[in-house]
Amino acid sequence: MEETRKGTPASEATPAAPEPCGRREFIADAVRIGGGAFAILAGADALGAEPDKYDWDAHRWAYLIDTQKCIGCGSCVRACKAENGVPDGYFRTWVERYQVSPEASHVDSPNGGMHGFPAVKTAFEPTKAFFVPKLCNHCKETPCVQVCPVGASYRTRDGAILVDGERCIGCGYCVQACPYGSRFISPVTHTAEKCTWCYHRITKGMKPACVEVCPTSARQFGDMKREDDPVRLAIAHGRVNVLQPHLLTEPQAYYLNLDKEVR
């Protein structure tokens, strides 16, 4: 029997003498429900089935966005759509354009920025204009996981917030709970969907698709558990900010050169 890992509730079943089938089942079930050794074995198989054994304890992912580098080309949005088969009209990542003056501001994101941005004349004279890429912030203290009534939303040990489509009942509480508008109920599966940081890529040593295609490196992805990781270094030494820090959600998507107008 495998050792139970740290933090996993261990339940011990006393080995009983041969008994009628019902009792044996009862003990086995009790072990399973306690998250015991049977479950550990079954679960370990699930991750061990991968070719190069991804170890989720060896990573803690973080995302870094430099808003000064973003040119609003929408490559990231198109890449995300293609990579993840995101339904039309819904976005796991999108780009917003801010046009700001001391008196007024105007924000637009036509079709998530997927097909670029039109030249727009605002009613006021903007003194600055810039693009802000948005995606799930993969918060450490995330409200979306807290409100899920069926345990479909969860945070992995490497720091990604994921949705178990098999358990999700599509109630939409998480969609309302997310202060960043990162989630939607898919019209295809009728379950909650969101950015996974391309979990199918990062577990194979690749970067999320949006980071992969960003032509100006406005989007970066890194591992906080690697001392020399450029993203870790930038977060450790640079002046970074997060969206809506007053909500104490501890986002893991960090922003460089974030303007006060951005929420």
Added chain:
Amino acid sequence: MEHARHVFRVLLVLLVLVIVVVVGRSFLIPRSFGMYGSYRFDNVAEQANARPPLHRGARSCADCHDDRSQALAKGSHARVSCEVCHAPLGTHVKDGDVVAKMAVDPSVRMCGYCHQKIEGRPDKFPQVAFEQHVEGGLGDRGCLDCHDPHSPKL
């Protein structure tokens, strides 16, 4: 003694209830639920294997198209990944075999995604007001009639 039988019955009913709940739960709650928190741990592996990665990165493209890759590296688009302008590699190659022609959109709109002059882009970034770019307007001409997309500087 008669009271003792009542107590025994109540205990029996309670025991049956407990068994029903425990056995029922084991059917209703997935196997790997609760191992690392209140979620189904098997889903982590399911998500990791949800689909094969579609974008494979510029280095994968260079495996077959080294010439293009080198030309790109010398030009001002050196930092632009192939899959920004071309389609994702996964639509072109599957398991090492070419399954479809690589799609590319040669339209002005495609170049415009990055280079059309609009509010919001950083000032230093090269931007083009298409209507004023060439004398008499672009007409039917596309960007690629004059510019090589792999090394666009003239």
